[in-house]
Amino acid sequence: MSRATKAEFLLLSAFAFAAVSGCGATKIIKTPGPVQKVEVTKYVPLPKEHLQKCPIEYIKERSVSEAVRVLNANTAYLEKCAQQIIEINKLQPKGE
Secondary structure, X not given: OOHHHHHHHHHXXXXXXXXXXXXXXXXXXXXXXXXXXXXXXXXXXXXXXXXXXXXXXXXXXXXXXXXXXHHHHHHHHHHHHHHHHHHHHHOOOOOO
């Protein structure tokens, strides 16, 4: 090897050593991204008394008194079911 090539070899070796030795010291700093808000559905457990099926009365014989009886019974059942829905809505968490 001539002197010029030897000097070039030493210079390239020095650069290679500097490049390799500097790689381990470099720390990669990760910056957190923007905060993302995610809505989560929260199910509310319902009491069993609010989950009862609402009965329906049907006319068994064709008479005015039977029709009035069925109408009164169904009205009472409808009011009970409406009250159940009101109670279910009261169990919802505030803000929904």
